[in-house]
Amino acid sequence: MLKKISAEDIKELRSKTGAGMTDCKKALEASDGQIDIAIEALRKKGLASAHKKFSRLATEGLVESYIHAGSRIGVLVEINCETDFVSRQPEFRQLTKDIAMQIAASQSVNYVSQVDIPDNVVSYEYNLELEKEDILDKPANIKNKIVNGRLDKRLKELCLMNQYFIKKTEITIDELIKQHIALWGENIKVRRFERFILGGGLKVNNNDLENEVSSMIQNK
Known part of the structure; x- marks a missing residue:
């Protein structure tokens, strides 16, 4: 039976390696919660201590x-x-x-x-998800959960x-x-x-040859 990974386990691994929270969670899950094995895995992937350099x-x-x-x-x-x-x-x-x-x-x-996405784009995507037909009749709490999940997925895309x-x-x-x-x-x-x-960015003339010829005849 797989060990349940707690928030405390993730924080402990992060404090020992400096790796990101998501990376720590994945490493613990792969090692069945064994800290030493998780540390080794993060080091092999080059993830340990990487995040400490992000602010430089x-x-x-x-x-x-x-x-x-x-x-x-x-x-x-x-x-x-x-x-x-x-x-x-x-x-x-x-x-x-x-x-x-x-x-x-x-x-x-x-x-x-995601920090680079303008607020107006986030709002647009949120409203787009909020108005989808498959969730219109759902209770507000469930609807918000679905919308936030879909929004997160969309922003990652x-x-x-x-x-x-x-x-x-x-x-x-x-x-x-x-x-x-x-x-x-x-x-x-x-x-x-x-x-x-x-x-990209050019205006495309949708008139085909037949329409162009017709227009020319009419304007004679």
């Missing part, structure tokens, strides 16, 4: 580009680190390329993380850090970044990105 200033790094086959989708992404030494490492260059490719492949992603890494689908981009933080002992941040889609 990162002003170096790279701007990387990715152009998808066919040249119809392109991405520019800026990823920061603390020193130019790390920014010159082949592993850091590969990380930036992988992140740029991830953005190109994740068409629903518009933000780096919009954020890069919550996506599963396309080259290694058992980890998220957030976990990928943490592994590289642990590798070099420096803070690493995805600062911003821009996706370019061929023809």
Whole structure:
């Protein structure tokens, strides 16, 4: 029988490793609540102590580009680190390329993380979920629970850090970044990105040839 993981267990593991709450919970569940095994697992994944470096200033790094086959989708992404030494490492260059490719492949992603989502977008998505027909007749408490759950899922869909890494689908981009933080002992941040889609933003003329010819005849 699996041991029930308590909040106290998670806090203890976090205090010993510095890993995030979610990572600690997953490690404890995988180790059946055994702290020592969970610590070892977090260290192997490079997650222990990574979060402690998140507040450190990162002003170096790279701007990387990715152009998808066919040249119809392109991405520019800026990823920061603390020193130019790390920014010159082949592993850091590969990380930036992988992140740029991830953005190109994740068409629903518009933000780096949930803290970057504007309040008006959150409100719009909330109201959209609130008005869905399948929950209109449900009691208020149940409706709110469903809406909040769906909203959380939707907001994660919009954020890069919550996506599963396309080259290694058992980890998220957030976990990928943490592994590289642990590798070099420096803070690493995805600062911003821009996706370019061929023809994006252009007004499309929906008139077909027949309508154009008809219009020309009528205007003679």
